[in-house]
Structures are given as structure tokens and as C-alpha cells.
Amino acid sequence: RVLVLDFGSQLAQLIARRVREQHVYCEIVRHDITADRLRELEPMGIILSGGPNSVYEPGAPQCDPELFELGIPVLGICYGMQLACQALGGEVKNVPSREYGRAHCLVEDDSDLFAGVRRDTEVWMSHGDQVTAIDEDFTVLAHTSTCPYAAVRHKRRPVYGLQFHPEVTHTVEGKTLLANFVREVCKCEGTWRLGDFAEETINRIREQVGSDRVICGLSGGVDSSVVAALLARAIGPQLSCILVDNGLLRKDEERAVVEEFSTHFKTDLHVVKGEDRFLAQLAGIVDPQEKRRRIGHEFINCFKEEADKIEDAKYLAQGTLYPDVIESGASADGPADTIKLHHNVGGLPEELGFDLIEPLRDLFKDEVRQLGLQLGLPEEIVWRHPFPGPGLAVRCLGEVTRDKLEMLREADAIVVGEIKAAGLYRSTSQAFAVLLPVQSVGVMGDSRTYDNAVCVRCVNTDDFMTADWSHLPHDLLSRISTRIINEVKGVNRVVYDISSKPPATIEWE
Ligand code: XMP
Numbered sequence: 001r002v003l004v005l006d007f008g009s010q011l012a013q014l015i016a017r018r019v020r021e022q023h024v025y026c027e028i029v030r031h032d033i034t035a036d037r038l039r040e041l042e043p044m045g046i047i048l049s050g051g052p053n054s055v056y057e058p059g060a061p062q063c064d065p066e067l068f069e070l071g072i073p074v075l076g077i078c079y080g081m082q083l084a085c086q087a088l089g090g091e092v093k094n095v096p097s098r099e100y101g102r103a104h105c106l107v108e109d110d111s112d113l114f115a116g117v118r119r120d121t122e123v124w125m126s127h128g129d130q131v132t133a134i135d136e137d138f139t140v141l142a143h144t145s146t147c148p149y150a151a152v153r154h155k156r157r158p159v160y161g162l163q164f165h166p167e168v169t170h171t172v173e174g175k176t177l178l179a180n181f182v183r184e185v186c187k188c189e190g191t192w193r194l195g196d197f198a199e200e201t202i203n204r205i206r207e208q209v210g211s212d213r214v215i216c217g218l219s220g221g222v223d224s225s226v227v228a229a230l231l232a233r234a235i236g237p238q239l240s241c242i243l244v245d246n247g248l249l250r251k252d253e254e255r256a257v258v259e260e261f262s263t264h265f266k267t268d269l270h271v272v273k274g275e276d277r278f279l280a281q282l283a284g285i286v287d288p289q290e291k292r293r294r295i296g297h298e299f300i301n302c303f304k305e306e307a308d309k310i311e312d313a314k315y316l317a318q319g320t321l322y323p324d325v326i327e328s329g330a331s332a333d334g335p336a337d338t339i340k341l342h343h344n345v346g347g348l349p350e351e352l353g354f355d356l357i358e359p360l361r362d363l364f365k366d367e368v369r370q371l372g373l374q375l376g377l378p379e380e381i382v383w384r385h386p387f388p389g390p391g392l393a394v395r396c397l398g399e400v401t402r403d404k405l406e407m408l409r410e411a412d413a414i415v416v417g418e419i420k421a422a423g424l425y426r427s428t429s430q431a432f433a434v435l436l437p438v439q440s441v442g443v444m445g446d447s448r449t450y451d452n453a454v455c456v457r458c459v460n461t462d463d464f465m466t467a468d469w470s471h472l473p474h475d476l477l478s479r480i481s482t483r484i485i486n487e488v489k490g491v492n493r494v495v496y497d498i499s500s501k502p503p504a505t506i507e508w509e
Helices: 012-021 035-041 065-069 079-088 174-185 194-209 222-238 253-264 275-282 288-309 322-327 365-374 391-395 402-421 474-487
Strands: 002-006 026-030 045-048 074-077 090-107 120-134 138-143 151-154 159-162 213-218 239-245 268-273 313-317 355-357 430-444 447-460 491-496
Touching (some): 002 012, 012 026, 012 174, 012 322, 035 065, 045 079, 045 174, 065 079, 074 079, 079 090, 079 120, 079 151, 079 159, 159 174, 194 222, 194 313, 194 355, 194 365, 213 222, 222 239, 222 253, 222 365, 239 288, 253 268, 268 288, 275 288, 288 391, 391 430, 402 430, 402 447, 402 474, 430 491, 447 474, 474 491
Parallel strands (some): 002 026, 002 045, 045 074, 213 239, 313 355, 447 491
Antiparallel strands (some): 090 138, 138 151, 151 159, 430 447
């Protein structure tokens, strides 16, 4: 495997994904992991990520300098390159010609890292500091017009540095560079396959569970469906699934999940009809965080009551993904800082008293989707957009009532239906309706109306931490608007949200 040392880069996860795309298993670890620990872990290669700091600032995150002595190939990217050069005899400074964006990179040496890369290639730069001097131990592999050391290699040690970012697609030949590093320099064979992962995981679950019973919460989303599929394969009759219908699901969602579920895995399924309980909890509540808190609390109550009815259950299976593990700082060598405050309402507390099974802990979302396809799940489930735990409650602004939810559900079904019909569902990351707490004047036929406004929200994103609004064709927006106003009683106005994240968020609450 290859390890990525994370110096606080937004792109560390992307680096790990790119390495896995080369069929080489890759994990992210803390930047201050010791050389001794690395010796124990025996990675085939080490990648030092970028980061927001300046290497020469006091308190800037450093790596154990001994890691350059281990004989393990090291690739420093941006900040990582600056660290490597600083450690091994170079100088790093803030330069007036800071570079952000595309740059032409001229390759001087195409022997190993740059093998097969064109002499003049486009790369993506994003830095204020750069290496300004290196000693004779380094060879320059490439430069740009403002960056004399765009890529370097140490002459005696397998240490490489790139000032630009090979992991982003704007670096046209970034994939080749990373492939050269992991395959040619690190000598990784590239045998890691998701198919093997599925088999190994199924075997591991069988061993762990023995003859005990496992409970799995289903939400209709891809993660919990893939977990259920793996468990169904591994221990079929010992699996019980619980679906909590909180009355905040999308149109026909509960029915679709039950139908899909019973065609794909024939295990014990418990559906908790919780609509009345959730709506009672939400009556009169307008504060978004309070809504989330109450929904989370009620979810746990419903789940627990149902789980108590299932005799002899010992394990609880959850769809925790690798980004959750990294973000919570929970992995053994994970970055120390909690980067994102996790607001997942679907989470269950430890007091439920089950041992956890988290078969997707090592996977990224796109890998989970591939795994879902391999396990035979229908595309309908595999490509479903993410849906927040608190469901439509955070899209029904202000107080949540049955009538408002009904309006929102109909409008939302039109948005999603039209986007699917236009063939754009896969290329958008999330698409939904929001019911605004606003009434406005309209005219329908000969009468004046004073009705609700619906906002259509569609975004494109890779990581859900930043997002751009989707530039949907106007005729599609127009069809959505006409249909919502004609078909959803109580709505006389439709608006389109053209804010990106940041500074807006994807959801409205
Ligand atoms: P925001 O609105 O923060 O959303 O830009 C980012 C992503 O997270 C989802 N989201 C949630 N998911 N519980 C969840 O399980 C929540 O409380 C929650 N709030 C937002 C949102 O749909 C988007 O995908």
C-alpha cells in the first residue's frame, strides 16, 4: 500500500482516490506519523500532501525528517515538496509571482517520473510559496515560466517533489505522473481490486459474526443498501433490517425501498411507521438545529424499540465511509483535527449496546457505488442522490406540517422526475425542491392568488464540501416551473437557487 501524509490539504482524499484508481491500496495518515511507525507499516510509497501553511512558519506542520532515510519512495506535492526540499537542502520562500491556475510546464528529464509525459504539458498550480534554491543533490525534472523547480528528484534518495497538483484533472497528465510514481518508482503491482474486496469482506463478516444475528438500518441510500447487500451475501438468514419511516421521506420512497429490498435480498425487514411521532415532535419548531436534534432523538427511540424486538441481536451494521473515518479523526493514524463537525442524524449512539460492523470503512463513495453494481444492486439505488437524515424537514423551512410536506413532496418529485427525463440525473450531484416560508401574489385565470413559493436547488460537486449550482438548460427549468405551478396546489411561484457553496450551503437549513 501507499500512504498519504495529510498536511491539511482539501486534496488529500483526492490523492488517495487517484492512487486507488491505479489499483494500489492507499490510506491517509497523520502528517506527524513517526518514521518508526512507518517502518512497521512498511508502505511501498509515501506521498506528502499539500497544505495551507508555509513550511518556514513557526508551528507549521512538519513530518518526521527521518522518513526520508527509510529508503521508501517519497513524493512531495506542493507543501509536501517544499518540506522535502527544506529537509534535504533547499530554500523555500514566498514569491511575488504566486501562481494559481493553469501553467505550462516544460519537462527537462523524462526518465522515470515523467516517462510518457509530453515535453510541454499543462499543470495546475496553487501556491504562494515555492522552492527558490536547491543544492546539487537535486535534479530538476521540470519548470514553468515562473517556477524554476516545478518538479525535482533527489539524486541519491528516492525522493521526488512536484510544485503543482497531479491529483486534479486540470493537470492534464497528472494520472500518468501518479501512475509512474506508484507503479514504476514504488514498484506496486496494482493488484488491488474491489471484486477481491467484496469477497474478502464477506469472508471476514462470516468469521466475525459466526452464528449471531446482525441488525442493519436501511435508509434507501446507497451506503446502507450496499452494507445490507454485503451482509445478505455473507450471513443471509441471520440479518434483520430496520427501516424507520419518519414521514419525512420523498414521494413513494418507503414503498420503493421495501420493493427494491424484497426483490434483492430476502431477509427479515422491519418497517417502523413513525410519521405521527416525528410530526408530533416537530410541531411548533422552527429552529433548524432543534429540528435536527428532535428528529435524531426520535430516530434513535424508534430504532431502539424495534431492535429490542429482535431477539439475540449482537451486531449493528453501519455504512460508515472512509471520508467519515478521516473527518472524525477516528482512524488509527488519522489526522488529529476534526475537520468537519458531523451533522449526521442517522447515526446511532454506542449505548444501544451492539458491536459494530462497518464494512465500508475503507471505501470512498465512488468505490461504494462500484461495489453496489458488482453486488447486483439496481442502478436506481446505486446512483441515488444523497438525502439528508432529517429528510424533508430541513427542506420545509419553518414549522413542518403534514400539508406543507405534501406540497413539498409533489414539487420535489417533479424536479427529480424532469431531471431524470432530461438524462441529467447522473451528472448532477443533488437536485431537490425546497418549500420557502414565503407567500406571494400571483394571478391564475382571472383570480388573484396569494400562495407559496418553491425553490429548485441543483448542485454539482465532488465532495459536498464545496459545490456549484447546476447550469441546467432553460427549457428544463421552464418545464419544471410550469409543472409545479400547474400540478402542486398551493404553489404559485418557482425560483431557481444560483448560489454556490461556500458561501451558501447545499441545503437551506
Ligand atoms: P450542506 O447543506 O451542509 O450539505 O451544504 C452538505 C451535504 O450534507 C447533507 N446534509 C445532511 N446529511 N444529515 C445528513 O445526513 C444532516 O443533518 C444534513 N445536513 C446536510 C446535504 O444533503 C448535502 O449532501
